[in-house]
Amino acid sequence: MAEVIGGRYEVITELGRKPGKRTYRVKDLQTSDECILKRLSFGEDMAWEDVQLFERETQVLQALYHPAIPKYRDGFEISLSSGQGFALVQDYIPAPSLAQSLTAGRLWTESQLKTLAKQLLDILIYLHSHSPPVIHRDIKPSNILWDELRQQAYLVDFGAVQTVISGATRTVVGTYGYMPPEQFGGRSVPASDLYALGATLIHLASGQNPADIPQENQRLQFSNLVNLSPGFVHWLQQLLEPGLDKRLNSAQAALRKLNNSHDWARTQSQLSQPEHSKVLWLQKTDELEIIIPPARTQGGVGLGGLIFLGAFALAWNSFIFFWTGFSLLAPFPINLAFGLFSIPFWVAGIGMAGLVFFGLFGKVRLKITSETISQTFELFGFRKQVTPSSSRSSITQIEHQVRHYTKDSDGDRVTVQPDLIIWAGTRQYNLGGKGLLSDPEIEWLANALSQYLEIPLKVKAKSEGA
Template sequence: MTRKVLAERYEVQRQLGKQTGRQTLLARDLQTQKLVVIKQLFLGSDFEWQDLKLFEREAETLKALSHPAIPRYLDYLEIDEADSKGFALVQTYVKGKTLEQHLRSGRTFSEIEVKKLAKSLLEILHYLHKQNPPVIHRDIKPSNILLHSRSGHSVGKVYLVDFGSVQNQAAKFGGTITVVGTYGYMAPEQFGGRSVPASDLYGLGATLIYLVTGLHPTELSQQDLKIQFADRVPQLNPNLIDWLEWMTEPSLDKRLSSAGEAWRGLKNARHIKTSPMVVQPSQGRDIKLTKNSEFIEIVIPPPGICFGLIARLSAAVANVTLGRHLFTYILPDLAINILFIIISVFFLSAVGVMFVFALFWEVRLRIDREQISYSIDLLGLRWNHFDSAPRQEIGQLEIEKIEYTSLDTQQNLPKVSQMIIQAGNQKYRLGVKDGLSESEIEWLATELSQWLGLKIKITSTYGGLTRWYL
């Protein structure tokens, strides 16, 4: 069977891919006997001049680049045949499988491999972005990354291919906004036609998230445009999770800005401020909230001695004294003394315990990448008030408000409010019983909502009627 030869030089071996108005071929260069890749753009009914502009830009970009991990420009052809007319870009052939193919075949990547892969791709992006003007790939995704000689725990050689969406920052489009990229891997600014070096970092971060979760970014939920993936990879190092979140920050101001900065961030975890955020509630206590990428912790200090506690102490002393006088008339002195001692010990011990709790009882709620725990600290001793639960089982955050109405007076009695964190079958509660005001409960719930990526469900019960809000 005679094989087709393009430009009397390139013998077509097989088709590698095909899209509307385009195809990619594997061919042999009859002059060098080496395999090459030929990308063709056809002039057909669906042809658009913007396609040709991008095609020519890809050719010009590859011609100016020289990097061992990027296909090398070889030739540019005009095709004028009876059955096809268009243009062809010839480049070196890289033997290997794409990340997409590896993932679809069931291959997994260890944390070490993910970091090696990130390092190799950051080196390529560093080279591209330092060009004058910077070259922005704009379509970093698993199907555009090739691995050659991957075996066992070795990533092998890493190549970045398909520069069909490439842009340099000197390019001008007049009044036209050009949106190029692949949904799920495109940074938010690309939807507005803007691309900067950090846009490629977003695509790389989304690609690595696909590797560690096995899920396409569009299959993961989002909170304020942030990809929510941490709960899918509890085994992953928190520093790597934080770095991937940093790479995929929706806001350019918060995202890593350069490949060099990203590489330094990967080697050295960013400094996370863990100083507690403190509010001063009306009771005069400092509720401490510590929050970073690894954990969130709420510490509620002891309520302290209040008027109610002093009133209880006064009542206990009064009861003991009154009891002594009452029993003086009916019991002998010895029995009175013994009974007085027993009653005194009982009442004063109970009040004493209340004083100890008021001065030293500290509540601590902590959620990290692995679990949620609720513990009590008392005089240096700590014990779990509830059993711990896996972090990934947290499914609901609720504020419960209950306002009672007296049937006799038809007056509203004080509200009872609490925050409930549902984790599997376990419910963790913080509320008025812990000395929190309603505003403090709402504040803590908002902080937890932002950290967990959960909406707050509000249950309001008034006069026996319950309403739910999200």
């Protein structure tokens, strides 16, 4: 004969068992509805924190009304052979958990993950909008149900829920692999749920438990384990930032970013690196290096311009050399005057020669870390930082100046060369000027940097009469 709990709930099957805790699927004998009943029994293996969490879960569920959260139905004390206990009854959702989906070997596609993520973010927006915010603290595949027929997600098991405003709690709850760093210290904020959501989505995409995925600087290195667009990977990385100051700080912000990630991905796929470009885009989780090789390896207009400039510099410096030599043969002080007169011409000639050497053998390196942006010019192993380093947070604008035409003071047509400028306060970091990059390369880098830094791209293009 089936066990009846509280004189009303007939046990159909046991769903889970932990020390002092049982979870059953039951039948309500008064309504014939199937429900979920969670039972907590007092005993030697029960900690006082378990009672507090159970009471908190009961109180919170009574105040929640969301179609994707199983509704609270009943709560009462019970007498057991081992002593007293508590029971909590909720609606039963006839759907498997995501953990069961993973056990079956299913890997979720990006489209499916986005559908799931949007629904879960909607739930989190509801929970976090309470005052104080309701923080689940244990989002993971086993606590999310998925109704395949209705394409609907449900968030269950609020046994770790937190509603206090204080910065830390004595009890550390959650599941390793899905918990953000701050939760290990007993601190939970709404963004803690976002980290757990990101870890859950990665588990579904890769089939690997986040606890088993390698980390670098506390960041999960998952991009090579999943088949996802760069835009969606970038969004997940924002959820999984170990530091709260860099993580997306609200479910609303995360949903907005997710809705815009398709633009990021579409632009990325439409504007790929030009076929013959030798520019290196070296991106890690928290660092980006762009290396522009010598113009001689690039070909095109840059190399042609260097050949012309090299020939002109050779002719210029040869003339100045002979002119200075003959000048020095003149009697003093005429030779001194001619020597001093030739200095600006030597400066110009050496400058042109330097440009040619840099174009043939030099490299430009732009480095953006989580803290700074810096740019160096490298030639024969020597490095020179033309513009001082700036903090990454000071980057305010990315400007793409496309090739266009204007008129000088005499009314003659003048070509304005394309350029790419990153503005960090009053400092500017130029890429692509002086013929180092082709127009398509500058356009590609401008869009890629705009997406990477999440700063709108300003396109500067103006054509005045030919």
